[in-house]
Amino acid sequence: xxxxxxxxxxxxxxxxxxxxxxxxxxxxxxxxxxxxxxxxxxxxxxxxxxxxxxxxxxxxxxxxxxxxxxxxxxxxxxxxxxxxxxxxxxxxxxxxxxxxx
Amino acid sequence: xxxxxxxxxxxxxxxxxxxxxxxxxxxxxxxxxxxxxxxxxxxxxxxxxxxxxxxxxxxxxxxxxxxxxxxxxxxxxxxxxxxxxxxxxxxxxxxxxxxxx
Numbered sequence: 001x002x003x004x005x006x007x008x009x010x011x012x013x014x015x016x017x018x019x020x021x022x023x024x025x026x027x028x029x030x031x032x033x034x035x036x037x038x039x040x041x042x043x044x045x046x047x048x049x050x051x052x053x054x055x056x057x058x059x060x061x062x063x064x065x066x067x068x069x070x071x072x073x074x075x076x077x078x079x080x081x082x083x084x085x086x087x088x089x090x091x092x093x094x095x096x097x098x099x100x101x
Numbered sequence: 102x103x104x105x106x107x108x109x110x111x112x113x114x115x116x117x118x119x120x121x122x123x124x125x126x127x128x129x130x131x132x133x134x135x136x137x138x139x140x141x142x143x144x145x146x147x148x149x150x151x152x153x154x155x156x157x158x159x160x161x162x163x164x165x166x167x168x169x170x171x172x173x174x175x176x177x178x179x180x181x182x183x184x185x186x187x188x189x190x191x192x193x194x195x196x197x198x199x200x201x202x
Contacts, residue, residue: 004142043197045196
């Protein structure tokens, strides 16, 4: 059984596309430096639905140790600092998923 | 490019594990009846982190038509009615993900 971590964010008024690109740049390097990440996806809301959050991250790890390794990795902490400086709301959880085949 | 749909819920005070099991039962049959679902995971928050939402759903589809097919499918609508009757808060978005290999 693996763990799927999900985090959704709403950006503050006035956050620019360039600032979001900075977040994306900080996140996209994480799989290369955090081997505990089995899967890693993130992105801007596509604008299909009403009342959505603005940005989402889905991180798959094997177990709680893997989640902690991701959460506490300095490169993730650096990305998180950028996100915290831009976000006004956050929704997150971790749920169990099957192990990959 | 595919679409990853994410929805997180907080349950009202007093929602029981049996009621959540009813939600899980309604969701777990969806992949068999909605072929547009490329991937479908859901579950209860594991209690690893503070201030989390209570339940999450991650649905992967090929494109916006696939998302609409999922959203509007009567069996999904039936599951959604149960969820709406139990939830006090919802956070969701759709973002782009790579197509599967």
